[in-house]
Amino acid sequence: MVTVQEKAAKQYLAALQAQKAAEDAVSMAKQLLCEALDDAGQTVVEVGGQSVQMVEAVRRTFDADLLKTLVDDSTFVMVTKASVDSKKWDKARKQRLVSDEVEATIIKETPYIAIRVADIADAGENATDKVA
Numbered sequence: 001m002v003t004v005q006e007k008a009a010k011q012y013l014a015a016l017q018a019q020k021a022a023e024d025a026v027s028m029a030k031q032l033l034c035e036a037l038d039d040a041g042q043t044v045v046e047v048g049g050q051s052v053q054m055v056e057a058v059r060r061t062f063d064a065d066l067l068k069t070l071v072d073d074s075t076f077v078m079v080t081k082a083s084v085d086s087k088k089w090d091k092a093r094k095q096r097l098v099s100d101e102v103e104a105t106i107i108k109e110t111p112y113i114a115i116r117v118a119d120i121a122d123a124g125e126n127a128t129d130k131v132a
Contacts, residue, residue: 012115 037043037054044053068076092098 013117016117 033045033052034054037045043055044051046052064080067079071079089098093103
């Protein structure tokens with residue numbers, strides 16, 4: 001007899017597979033669209049009342065350390081985000097570089113539920129977990 005938990009887990013795994021398939025389909029469709037537009041010498045096509053445009057874009061990355069040496073402190077603070085790297089935080093805690101009192105003062109914990117999926121046959125060092 002299949003339990004409710006097993007049914008729910010099967011549904012979750014099927015949804016993960018569908019998500020991956022959809023992501024792959026979007027990637028392939030994007031590639032085909034770009035090729036078709038290039039072949040036609042176009043950058044835009046209208047279909048079903050919508051305009052689909054191929055745009056060359058640039059993803060920017062910044063050298064924050066270099067920026068800090070080139071602008072004043074107030075400008076640097078204005079254009080940067082401050083965040084704590086949790087892995088580095090854990091390492092600092094293990095090295096006792098941060099006290100319990102500081103940790104209790106600055107951390108706000110927000111509980112959530114993570115679902116981890118691993119192939120049972122691969123359980124062990126080679127198991128690859130998917131977290132959602």
